Amino acid sequence: MKSAARPATPAASLTLAEFLPYRLSVLANRVSRELSGLYAERFGIAIPEWRVIAVLGQSEDVTADYVCAQTDMDKVTVSRAVARLIDKRYVRRRALPEDRRCSMLNLTAAGRRVYVDIVPLARDYERGLLDTLSQAERSALEHALGALESRLGAARAARVK
DSSP: OOOOOOOOOGGGOOOGGGOHHHHHHHHHHHHHHHHHHHHHHHHOOOHHHHHHHHHHHHOSSBOHHHHHHHHTOOHHHHHHHHHHHHHTTSEEEEEETTEEEEEEEEEOHHHHHHHHHHHHHHHHHHHHHHTTSOHHHHHHHHHHHHHHHHHHHHHHHHHHO
């Protein structure tokens, strides 16, 4: 004889629509997808590829590990994005003579043009999002994001020790 399922107790239940990690994840995914619509068709790049270009647009001679750290993307995602960008001639990879296992990544001239063309689109998109908030809400958002980032940074550092 099967027993009937017990209703969840309030302490054991979770309403996803009210759960902060879920809400942040969904919001970030929606923002990324909407923003990618501005550049995907025009430049033929996906979200991970744009993130690689964005990092390389700010820094020269960086490793894939550096890109991983800056974007919080895993090594496989970064590796695949870099390979696609190399195929498109937007990124150049140069192995270090002293350590052939390590290579430096840089934007090519074509990759730099893509970066320069996308940045204003991204900034306009950001401005459109922020325009829905009052100055006080923007300040509160910046403060809250900084606090959450600090908390997560401290938690990561504690796990590494």
